[in-house]
Amino acid sequence: MHVLLTAAELAAGVDRLAAGVERDRRPGGLVVVGVLTGSLLIVADLIRRLAGPVRVNMVWASSYRGTATAPGALEVRLDLLPDLAGQDVLVVDDIFDTGRTLEAILGELRRRGAARVRSLVLLRKQGRAEVDLTPDFVGFDIPDVFVVGYGLDFDGAYRHLDHVAALDEADVAAARAAATPPPPDPRR
């Protein structure tokens, strides 16, 4: 595992993102909609840098299963959301990979009548997009590697790291071996 973005680099990136959001926002309130669970840290750091009024809601999405590093079936749950009709909304996620999570959530918020829907991602992986959608605010473009830390997990672990690290193939192989029960002993 090797460090891709230090805590200081992330902090500077969130400063830039918050400044961009402040420049873009319209008078009145902004509703930040964070995508659980990976956006926990970016949402917490971003909203503390916003000057104007803000409300926060969370939705839940998952496209990864266990020790897989490729997306599985996308599951999105928006049942925690209040009525957002007529509101200015900013959807915040940890990473834009294929883009399918963001596409699904943005589409649903528009269907529910939000007046304006913007999107912000901390990270965007190069050359992975499968949808015709560009996030309005991007913190960092990163190579196509599996990353953890600052909210991002591998099989539930590493979300608490204050930096972003890339997993090496050896890390993934070791985790998979640990997660797989050993084959039955044929002598028994």
Ligand code: IMP
């Ligand atoms: P997308 O729908 O393919 O854009 O995937 C977005 C979601 O997949 C993110 O919100 C993350 O939860 C997860 N994800 C994508 N790439 C990574 C990664 O490199 N590390 C950890 N999670 C990832």
Ligand code: MG
């Ligand atoms: Mg996520």
